[in-house]
Amino acid sequence: MRKLLFLLMAAMLAIGQLHAQQRTITGKVTDEKGAPIINASVIVKGTNTGTVTKNDGTYSITVPANAKTLVISSVTMEEAQIDIGSQTVINVSLQTIGKNLQEVVVTALGIARDKRSLGYASQNLKGEELANKGEVNLVNALQGKVAGVNITNASGGAGASVNINIRGITSFTGSNQPLFVIDGIPISNDVDRTNSGPNGTLGDNQPANRALDIDMNNVESVNILKGPAAAALYGSRASAGAIIITTKKGGSARGKAEVVLNSNFSIQSAFGLPKVQNMYGEGTSGVFNSTSNNSFGPKFGSTPSLANGLLLGLSANINNVNYTAGQTFPYEAFPDNINDFFRHGTTAENEITITSGDAVRNQILSIGNVTQKGILYNTFLKRTTLRFGANTAVGAKMKIGGSITYTNTAQRGTIGGNNSGLASLLGLARNIDLTSYRVNGTYKNANGTNNYPFSGVDNPYFDQFENPLNSYLNRFTGNINVGYDLLNWLNISYRAGGDIYTDRRKQVFAISSNRVPAGNVRDEMFFRNEINGDLIIRATRNNLFTHGLSLTALIGQNINQRRFQDIAVQGDQLSVPGFYNVGNGAVFSVGSGEASTLRRLLGYYGQASFNFRNYVFVELTGRADKSSTLPKNKNTYFYPSANVAFVFTDALKINSDIFSYGKIRASYAKVGRDADPYLLNNVYVNGAFGNNVASFTFPFGAIGGFGASSRLSDTIPLSPEFTTSYEAGINLQFFSNRASIDVTYYSEDSKSQILNVAVAPSSGFRTYTTNIGELTNKGVEVNVSATVIRTRDFTWDLNGNYTRQRNKVVSIAPGVDNSPIPGNAFIGSIPSFKVGYHYGVIIGGVIPRSPDGQRLINPATGTYQPTVAGQVLADPNADYQFGVTNTLNYKGFNLGCTFDFTKGGQVLSFTAATYKSRGALDITAVDREQPHILPGVILDPASGKYSANNIQISGQAYWQALGGLQSEFNVYDATVLHLRELTLGYTVPNKITNRLKLAGIRFGLFARNVFYVAPNAPIDPQLNTQGAGNIRGLDLQGTPNARTIGANIKLTI
């Protein structure tokens, strides 16, 4: 393998050598003010020989002896042509193109477009804005940088999944994750969930959303198509928006072979843990109890007595030491006992990229590896990517290109959530020294079983080391495209590609695990395969009908197939401890089985784009899809879009340096969406009863059992669902385009959704698949960018984005007020959609209130009256969000920082509840021994009058009254400010790199999740244990977020 790589590298370098020439010209390219221009291209006219300028604007090019002219260009600058003559140093000053700003963005179907011609909002990010900043998941790296996008990660665990929604939720129960497209080929960003324990996906720490497999160093740009208008040509799949990723090509080095070496190393630590008290230790009601994980015991420093339990009345095991009755023991706080459970995670990332060739014929080979040790012991993420891409031309008219990427991702995580070891760590009794259980391996007994003083829960280290979930993924993504110019105005191309992966999982529960006492092994394989083909015929005519009117027309055909298979075999009731072959089980009927889906789609589409004098743009699109998932007589559906853009500064000939550019745009789009597979028929399912506290699964011995699925099919055939969107926007630029503001307003209406709507459970069924319900989304997005300062050596760029998004459930079905979001949930905090509310509210029990809004107290206990079920407990939808990125450049130095701020939204935090009810949270120690009175009123049933609560209760009763897992007291305002990213880079000047015979050296330092300020929450409220999906706003005692600090070096040879 190594030899092969060497040969490949040698071959690629040799291709570069073919272009070796005889004369070297050096120089510097600057703007009219003398500031260096980076990445300006310097090309020998009439050849493919060229280079680009470095960060200081300098270049060095070897030209043929017969070279006559250098063409120097840059995106925002007027092109310059310079006669070479006999010069060896050529310095060039370029003029800014004031009104002809051209920003090329990649739109739907991979079509590169000038941004000014777009009648809808899109936002473009460069690969270097994402890579090498301490994040390995591309979706996380987008955090804070894009307007209209919501990103929340599940946790800081290695490879935890990340949720992304663009412009909110448009489908009640379908996927609301955007479509991910790499080089024109849709890829999977699915989350495949494994959990053989009784908690299902509530068990935390699921392997990642599969965008994790993307190596950001391969990414040239990411364009976010936000609404249906932008994504209309992608059809159904992109109704939740699309993330269009364009990978790097080999030709950027203009004919020169180049090797880029890139290395990162970073350290992660647990982040966002609540503050704890260290005054009181283990026990209840002021009395020490070695089997209680509550910190309501005696105050540290109390004189030991039988009454306070510090003089032991019975023998006890405390911090792994046995004591007998009548003994005392060290009773002291371990202030860091929770923090110390986490280790410093490390991430090492190394890439090598070799490129050669020119703009037409080029190759790229890259190999990258990420090795991450998680902040939890025994967790890791290892990802290796290997990518090869090439483009070439056959004759003058045909272009062929393609790339293939192989990814190997291995992940290990462990369970968390309710009743897990991790949950017992939260608010751990303050005098417990957990480290002793790890260092000596005594988290398990000599016979391998769980050792922990608390019952009903595993030692957290036992879960970490003995109950892992492993994932080994092999993935290929690739594409090939062929384009042919039939006529000089007519091009035909075909692009085919695929994404295929298998993810082999193994989940283990050791014998004596609290969740699965008999132990089990689950071997599971996820297989996904998507094949996509597009035939596109494109015609361009200039000066059509009249001078200055040009038309680009496109017709296309799309074929798409998605196959999914999940096969699992689970062995329960293990015989031999620690032997994790599924054959070691005695029962194989629980959790074993297969789920497969196959869906196909044929699409036909067309687009006509008119451009009048480069200031009026009108575009019409239409697409008809035929889907396999809809009834045969209703499986074809058509949807159109139209958009218009008007650059009024050009049209009106406003020629001002102050107000340099102005564009307004508007669009209308309708996007259809098909159903999920297999919703048209009623089916039977294997018989099973119960949940995580008690359950039964067929077969019963040798007797099989089946029952009707709880989902009913409609008696009326399904039809596709549609989202209609209107969007308007304005983009203004000032001071020769140094400052820009872009505002977008949109309104979307999704009707007749294909919905498994709740029916009365007494009908014998839970849901009914039908076309029903309506959801609306309205929002404002603002992007601001400015070059605040630009001098010869110093620039300060500012980018900001603002998002305000309002979602409303207009109707569900007649008689249905709310319906749960499909997925696992705890009864009492069910993520739901409810008429008149934002999507995703959490429904549970709320304490009854007096007419003036005060909570009612139970006069018998002095604590609150029992809750009334079925109320809205929390709303995870934020009021608004903004992100700000500052970039400062001084000579070779580059300083960047990204803040993001979320206002509002709520999170139900089981984590915070646990800290509270266990008496571990710092505030629970304040005046602990004083009588407490809960705020509220008491109803006198005789008079019907309310009086203020005056019943004194103990500190413990007080905090436990406020500490219920699903209590309204543990719903927190998720307002939070994060310093998300801080980077410092230094590009070594050419003088030095030239001496080292290198093309460039860049050093960087970065930090992620540097700090947060959450004024109303004791935790970092920005996490969502269930990760990617429609369920949001729940922190279910999972892994905390992580802070990352690291360094980067990039060498270009």
Added chain:
Amino acid sequence: MKKISFLLLLFISFTSCKKYLDVNISPNNPPAVPATTILPTTTIGLAFANSNDLDRATSALVQHIAGVANQTAAYDIYNLDGAFDNQWNGEIYGVDLSDLQILIDQYSATSPAYSGIAKLEMAYLFSIATDLWGEVPYSQAAQGTKSLFPRFDKQEDIYQGNASLGITSLFDLVKSGLADLVKTSALKPGNDDIVYKGDLTKWARMGNTLLLKFAIQISNKNPSLATSTIASVIAGNNYINSNALDFEVPFGATVGNQNALYTFNNINRTGDQMLSTRLLNLAKSLNDTVRLAKFFTKPSGAFVSFDNGSTATAPAVATRSKYNAYLTGATGEAPIRILTNFQVQFILAEAALTLGTPGNANTYYQAGITASMQKVGMTAAEIASYFATNPSVVTLSGTIEEQRKQIITQKYIAWIGNGIEAFDDYRRTGYPVLALVNNAAGDNPNVIPTRLPYTPAELAANPNAPSPRPKTDVKLWFAK
């Protein structure tokens, strides 16, 4: 131009493969299954419904057990609001009643053996629903698209029928099932009948025993129907009259097949519930601790109980008295007892006493105690000794009401582990006399709940559900 037309052809050729899209049949779930796979599901289902959360709540309400943590602790102090979605949705109406309806719809004509059994199981499940919630969906329930939002029928109509509303009584449903059992049937159950292995005569006994249970349940309100029903069942002499005929649903010893009493108490929620101090005191007052030890463990050699609703620190989990092998099996294989000989004997004793049905009340009473003691595994010597040393306990004496109290108290002990039956009898007769729990809360902290609150999912999704829901202190029709 030639090239263009070639490409157009290619384009069109893609569009004509109709079969390409014909892939929407699920490979994961069958569109139809035989009756032999549905019957085991419904039978396990009704036992699961009986023994899962409804059992925990009712066992706490009748103070068989005391809740120590989590949901059972909430039920113990009458905090019932928001609970039982899973029971209503997935144990009674969903899966079970819906599948029973499928058996009836598909097999009444050709294989009435299956529809007959289905009607009996259905009658039992509906009786659980109405006995716990009162007015419940019945005549329109569990029929899928025929009625997505079923009407709630009154309890008196469910038990007695109401022709004008098209409601068949539970008694008639049972009788219709009994009639099906004796019809010619193309298919007959065998091992898929996990209780009686295809012996339809035993199912007939089960059906007649259901009639006894229903009759005594409504005896406060319709004594004449109760009397005539019981008299006719006695005359037919075809009911469960020995422990060997008990309608009890078997469970297994392996993961996934264990009964819910075991998986809850011994596996998943080991610290949530334990023996109630009040039951312990009752058993002690009756010198009945030998039998109690069959129901509850004594890990430290003595009973370790907990008072209902207490906020005191509970004893260490390992020392607590929890359900014993009679209820849980060694590893979950104990059957769930639904209709039993001891139950029948106590019903007949009470009916003889209060309704004047044939037979001697004291004879039935003593047969009931004996059947229960034999059932839990007491030896003949232990039983004889108990009878010898406690003549006042095992002999009915005093006023009719006092004798009734004796009968129901014995029935209450015999039903430990089946809280639903004990809860029914308590609300019907007021026996045994139970004190409020400590720290009572709930809809009304001054009254032991007399019904369960409607469940959130049904309230949210069914416009026909009573709204606002009745409080848990509103008595049901059958109650005293």
